[in-house]
Amino acid sequence: MKRLLGVIVLMMLLFGCSAEKNETGKREGNVVATTGHIADVIKEIGGGHLTVTALMGPGVDPHLYKATQSDLSKLENAEVIFYNGLQLEGQMLDIFDQMSKDKTVLAVGDKLDKDKLLDSEDEGLLHDPHIWFNIDLWKQVVDAVTETLVKEYPEYKDDFQANETAFLKKLDELQTYAQERIKEIPEKQRILVTAHDAFNYFGESQGFEVRGLQGLSTEAEYGVKDVQEMVDFLVEHKIKAIFVESSVSDKAMKAVIEGAKQKGHDIVVGGELFSDAMGAEGTKEGTYVGMYEHNIDTIVDALK
Structure with a gap:
């Protein structure tokens, strides 16, 4: 009905x-x-x-x-x-x-x-x-x-x-440009952690292991267990930076950072990535090429 x-x-x-x-x-x-x-x-x-x-x-x-x-x-x-x-x-x-x-x-x-x-x-x-x-x-x-x-x-x-x-x-x-910049990151440090699984194509094509707290769709729910598993992964791999997304709330990622801190591992937000939406019209990030370059620069500068 x-x-x-x-x-x-x-x-x-x-x-x-x-x-x-x-x-x-x-x-x-x-x-x-x-x-x-x-x-x-x-x-x-x-x-x-x-x-x-x-x-x-x-x-x-x-x-x-x-x-x-x-x-x-x-x-x-x-x-x-x-x-x-x-x-x-x-x-x-x-x-x-x-x-x-x-x-x-x-x-x-x-x-x-x-x-x-x-x-x-x-x-x-x-x-x-x-x-x-x-x-x-x-x-x-x-x-x-x-x-x-x-x-x-x-x-x-x-x-x-x-x-x-x-x-x-x-x-x-x-x-x-992307391939040249990515060379600045040691291979073992090419692990990209974001709010949801929007970057799997990026990871496959550019040689990153990708982890997202939520699933492919932001409709997917996450719980305490998901946060804890992510914290354990970050601590185990000594990851120093994770990333928030312009179209997704950063609440969950803040919980991950706090959880890691309680285990004695400090993590910073490496920057904001454009995932499901681009930047404002009239800005560099409001174009596909500019958006992709922004993401590459943000990821490389935080992980290298």
Whole structure:
């Protein structure tokens, strides 16, 4: 019954938003993405041809995000919609399903090689959705976005493809930068401890052991046992720094630090990492490349 009522409310909201749709029939290049990571790719590929809107801003947790009426209006007026998929935006799947009946709606995660995805042990998640932390996978996302935009706006094909080439070069340079900086950390110290398991793709691709207090989704609960096990791990491996995340409360990590202190092991917060959300628009960290560089610099400076 609750699900039925939810669908009815959704249909009412969509109907209410439909009056705002451009009646001229002219395609204005309105593209909407759920996360800042995806929106940044669209901006890089689209150049000045597209108007790109990200629904989720800095500090927003996509695992828990529920669409507002304003979001529904933006989605209704969009010509193309991109979302991450792989259950990252689990609260919005009915909306995407409804929207896909009238326009192109792409889950970029569905375009990736399945054998490159990390499996999930979390109930309800088949794969780890945090694909943006593997640069090679993100290149596949760039290709999928470009392919879709070329189909939707063929008049800009040459510009889109040239922009893709330029952006892929930036990503190659980013990978080189990351690898060079990571060399500053002794291999035995390459252990990344964060609030939740958002960095497994990062760990696999960059050679880190990764530990998160919560599971892949921030909906996962943690308890006293989880905190104690994390404390024991930190003490055993003599880890000197752990990291908080911009989109996750630091309460749990403070409990871990206090627990380690009670065992005679001092741990510091190595810095704040961007995980499920990027930085503010207009800042370096508000771009994919800038966000990744920030994380690399923060991790290396704390662990080397």
